[in-house]
Amino acid sequence: MNGLERIEKVFxxxxxxxxxxxxxxxxxxxxxxxxxxxxxxxxxxxxxxxxSKAVELYQPDGIPVVFDLQIxxxxxxxxxxxxxxxxxxxxxxxxxxxxxxxxxxxxxxSDGRFPIVLEATRELREKxxxxxxYGLITGPFTLALHLLGTEIFMKLFEDPDYVNELxxxxxxxxxxxxxxxxxxxxxxxxxxxxxxxQIDPMSFETFVSPYVSQIFDFVRAKKKYSSFFVCGHAQQxxxxxxxxxxxxxxxxxxxxLDYVKEIALKKGISFGGNLKLTSVLLLGNELDSKKEAVDxxxxxxxxxxxxxxxCDLPMDTPIANLQAVSEQVHNEYARQVxxxxxxxxxxxxxxxxGHWVEGKVIVDIITLxxxxxxPCQYMVEAVRKAASGxxxxxxxxxxxxxxxxxIRMMMALGVQNVPTTCINGKAExxxxxxxxxxxxxxxxxxxxx
Amino acid sequence: xxxxxxKLSDCIEFGKINLASPFPPQMKEQEGADELTAKALAQGINxxxxxxxxxxxxxxxxxxxxxxxxxxxPQVLMSAKAMxxxxxxxxxxxxxxxxxxxxxxxxxxxxxxxxxxxxxLVAMMVEGSGYKVIDLGTDVDAAKFIAxxxxxxxxxxxxxxxxxxxxxxxxxxxxxxxxALPDTLVTIGGAPVNNDFCNKIGADNYSxxxxxxxxxxxxKVA
Numbered sequence: 001m002n003g004l005e006r007i008e009k010v011f012x013x014x015x016x017x018x019x020x021x022x023x024x025x026x027x028x029x030x031x032x033x034x035x036x037x038x039x040x041x042x043x044x045x046x047x048x049x050x051x052s053k054a055v056e057l058y059q060p061d062g063i064p065v066v067f068d069l070q071i072x073x074x075x076x077x078x079x080x081x082x083x084x085x086x087x088x089x090x091x092x093x094x095x096x097x098x099x100x101x102x103x104x105x106x107x108x109x110s111d112g113r114f115p116i117v118l119e120a121t122r123e124l125r126e127k128x129x130x131x132x133x134y135g136l137i138t139g140p141f142t143l144a145l146h147l148l149g150t151e152i153f154m155k156l157f158e159d160p161d162y163v164n165e166l167x168x169x170x171x172x173x174x175x176x177x178x179x180x181x182x183x184x185x186x187x188x189x190x191x192x193x194x195x196x197x198q199i200d201p202m203s204f205e206t207f208v209s210p211y212v213s214q215i216f217d218f219v220r221a222k223k224k225y226s227s228f229f230v231c232g233h234a235q236q237x238x239x240x241x242x243x244x245x246x247x248x249x250x251x252x253x254x255x256x257l258d259y260v261k262e263i264a265l266k267k268g269i270s271f272g273g274n275l276k277l278t279s280v281l282l283l284g285n286e287l288d289s290k291k292e293a294v295d296x297x298x299x300x301x302x303x304x305x306x307x308x309x310x311c312d313l314p315m316d317t318p319i320a321n322l323q324a325v326s327e328q329v330h331n332e333y334a335r336q337v338x339x340x341x342x343x344x345x346x347x348x349x350x351x352x353x354g355h356w357v358e359g360k361v362i363v364d365i366i367t368l369x370x371x372x373x374x375p376c377q378y379m380v381e382a383v384r385k386a387a388s389g390x391x392x393x394x395x396x397x398x399x400x401x402x403x404x405x406x407i408r409m410m411m412a413l414g415v416q417n418v419p420t421t422c423i424n425g426k427a428e429x430x431x432x433x434x435x436x437x438x439x440x441x442x443x444x445x446x447x448x449x
Numbered sequence: 450x451x452x453x454x455x456k457l458s459d460c461i462e463f464g465k466i467n468l469a470s471p472f473p474p475q476m477k478e479q480e481g482a483d484e485l486t487a488k489a490l491a492q493g494i495n496x497x498x499x500x501x502x503x504x505x506x507x508x509x510x511x512x513x514x515x516x517x518x519x520x521x522x523p524q525v526l527m528s529a530k531a532m533x534x535x536x537x538x539x540x541x542x543x544x545x546x547x548x549x550x551x552x553x554x555x556x557x558x559x560x561x562x563x564x565x566x567x568x569x570l571v572a573m574m575v576e577g578s579g580y581k582v583i584d585l586g587t588d589v590d591a592a593k594f595i596a597x598x599x600x601x602x603x604x605x606x607x608x609x610x611x612x613x614x615x616x617x618x619x620x621x622x623x624x625x626x627x628x629a630l631p632d633t634l635v636t637i638g639g640a641p642v643n644n645d646f647c648n649k650i651g652a653d654n655y656s657x658x659x660x661x662x663x664x665x666x667x668x669k670v671a
Contacts, residue, residue, distance in 0.1 A: 081563060083561065083614075085614045086612055086614055089563040089564070091563055150526070150565075150566055150569065153522055153523040153526045154523070154526055154527060154530060156523050157464070157471070157472035157473075157523065157527055158470070158471065158472060198521055198522040198523070198566070199521050199522065199523055200520065200521040200523070200524070203521070203523060232640070235518075236518055236521075277613075278613050278641045279643070282613055314613045314614065315614070316614075
């Protein structure tokens with residue numbers, strides 16, 4: 001089963017072999033290829049390179065092509081201010097500055113940065129037929145807010161007809177943009193409407209539901225899938241969002257995953273989320289990221305769930321943290337190890353005084369438990385076999401991190417992965433099972449010193 | 450409390466701006482904050498009482514409802530708009546000293562950040578709770594905050610950041626303010642920020658909602 005098939009199955013609420021994962025790589029792609037956000041988002045080549053790098057590093061099942069909610073706004077006359085580390089910000093609202101709604105026309109394929117997005121989509125489609133490509137569009141309410149500014153909130157009450165007219169226009173823009181993206185090769189249309197988190201369910205049903213539903217219906221008619229992304233405190237609107245009938249809803253850390261799961265399963269619609277973006281992926285370390293990933297994976301479950309960050313990844317998110325998440329997705333043993341390490345933080349590292357013996361080589365293997373973890377078993381067997389040739393000069397110890405002392409030894413040796421083999425305290429073989437000859441060579445090297 | 454002041458509180462709570470305003474439907478064709486404030490002052494009610502017994506209780510009620518997820522940004526903005534109309538009638542009395550504000554609050558979104566919805570909500574709620582608010586806008590550096598503080602000694606500063614990348618600037622600005630004017634209280638807010646971050650950068654308060662800022666000010670200033 002490839003990534004695209006896996007994601008399509010999840011959208012259809014069918015069982016999958018493992019939970020798929022979709023890292024929302026936006027300007028983070030710029031970091032991966034060493035350019036700033038502006039250069040990245042203005043070049044199809046950079047986007048293709050950035051996403052290719054992300055596919056290689058993070059082994060995703062699906063990935064967005066471009067994550068920038070200002071593309072349509074820019075075409076429709078909003079001024080943008082660019083920055084080095086973030087997507088651009090909208091700083092002017094034409095409808096608040098005297099422009100008439102009736103004077104705005106639907107954008108064309110050749111407008112603004114559409115050609116960049118479409119070109120990148122076509123190239124990535126060609127390159128990665130097995131990865132689900134997400135085409136992002138700005139949700140109609142967020143686009144309406146770009147065009148009109150915060151005035152829209154008061155217009156909900158003071159001039160509802162105008163808001164309806166505006167929402168209708170923004171929906172037509174969204175449908176047109178979706179069509180371009182699907183024609184260029186996207187598999188999924190993600191409607192990203194973060195500003196809806198600011199309104200109540202009744203306003204949502206009145207001013208948002210009738211419009212976004214049209215976009216989801218359009219995508220369905222094209223025999224493709226849709227996802228509804230909302231960032232922020234939108235818990236109040238989750239139920240009405242599902243009632244718009246997207247194929248998937250993706251949420252961030254502000255909404256509890258189990259809350260969304262319960263409604264999703266009841267409604268028979270898939271869901272995704274909600275890796276903590278800043279506190280864990282951006283500011284935390286690999287271990288934090290692993291724990292966070294396993295928590296989400298265990299909570300989400302294998303039916304109808306896609307693992308994803310809460311929103312687009314901050315540019316400087318450490319690559320190692322995202323690789324740590326990817327490892328949890330792809331490797332059952334890695335997940336077991338992470339679960340076992342739950343209580344690590346309260347422990348002190350073992351005191352290694354007296355652990356080393358003059359004239360002897362000490363080999364320590366950190367394992368989950370060689371009896372139940374196949375890679376651990378093979379590593380222990382291989383090392384014992386190699387050591388047997390040195391008679392009594394080499395001592396081999398297995399430390400199972402299912403025991404507190406095993407964990408404390410792991411901490412003392414500074415080991416991050418399981419299984420790992422250390423020779424005289426230095427990590428020599430990490431995760432991979434070495435050949436006997438390599439182990440012998442490593443031991444001889446230490447003896448020669 | 451006089452009947453007119455309690456009606457005024459309702460207008461603020463439910464966002465009834467003036468007679469012509471169609472919102473909220475249950476108050477259609479009734480007088481709003483605009484007419485009632487003018488009327489109260491004309492009747493000779495003390496401007497201070499109009500503020501503290503009429504406007505502020507309404508603003509506080511909507512702030513609490515916002516915190517409890519009973520109303521959302523649109524409703525709060527309507528309340529703030531009603532409040533703003535009423536304040537126009539009170540401004541001359543603040544200037545003459547017949548009515549006093551509780552203190553001064555200087556607010557801005559930090560350098561590099563252009564987001565203003567959250568900051569505006571806090572500014573409106575704080576103003577509606579009886580404080581003088583100086584809004585420095587978005588993309589504000591430490592020098593501007595410090596200059597505003599020198600003009601308004603004893604004011605409290607509110608910093609807003611919506612981006613993970615501008616959290617760093619929040620830290621720098623807080624430290625520069627504390628260095629220049631060590632007694633200044635700094636309160637922070639915004640999507641990526643939390644209490645841990647507040648402690649880390651040496652700010653005095655973190656609030657996840659505007660009413661929290663008002664409560665912080667009420668305990669520290671008023």
